[in-house]
Amino acid sequence: MRSCLRAVTPLVASFAMTACTIFPTPEAPRVMDLGSVDPVQRLETRHSRTLRVDTPLASEPVNGTRILTKPTPHEFQMYGNARWRDIAPVMVRDHLIDTLRQSQGFANVVTDTSAASTDLTLISELSAFQAEKIEGKTQVVIELHVEVLDNRSRKSLCVRNSRREEPAASSELNDVVEAFANTAHQLAEETLLWVHRCLEEN
Template identity: 45%
Template structure:
């Protein structure tokens, strides 16, 4: 009698293993999206003569994830199905800023927080918005970031700025929304470059 339940348990375990091996229905993987950004022209003005560390922005849920978010009403967030960013939103914003500043070439070096190299300045930030919204039938993308520049030697804050960019999407489908995110990212990095020029120039 003690050995009879084993075949039943084994069959049940096999059924659970087979049914649980696929995360998405029909085995369809999610679409993995990235921000489409244009190249930045190299700086034609004098360099800063300093190095910069860009920390990953701090963010809470639901922004600290790789899901693409929409806000159909003022008090609700939803996620687009079967699609995600290639990394979390804070990492995308960090790499957007780093890539832009490296291409511009005004800093001696631009690194992230995992680099063992020392830097003269640090860019820290908080990410409060990285989502699409629908207002009066129009879909738009919003990125909200609070940033500050700190002198690493004196530990003093040199400049602060709240960035909020909004870009309309030509339609409500995910491809149009992702293109709007790319346009908003272009606007954000342009504002960051101009802000740094005024702060450090």
């Protein structure tokens, strides 16, 4: 009996190893990005103050790497086999920083991971970062609440609610990602001009 088991065991092991190879290896998910920031026109006035840009606060599922779509007002879905390169708040922060730096309108612009001392902080909350069906058409929606904080006095200098909607050519992933990139760029440029006006008034 034992000899039979010894003979069967290698066969079972061999079959198990063979069975593991009959299923195709899952394809790695596509990793998507918002792309490089388009060239930003330099601002004529350069403020002497330094600015820290905090990563926006966000709750689930916005605070994640999945590419979200909202077919109804009460349901989130996700594009399969694809994700963002990082969580959405980090990508929005990076896009803002690149735009603010390119404008050369500030003495320095740093991220919240920097140990540098700064005069001001741009804090924000990201409440929407998804594709939605609006009047039967696919649109990308980004909604951001932003605030400029004086680091010394802890006084809020300016507050703004922004909501940008950009139509996508279709509901296909590539078209939706392109609409995300366009929306993020427009929102970053609007935020840049708004911050600059805020500092001129304060």
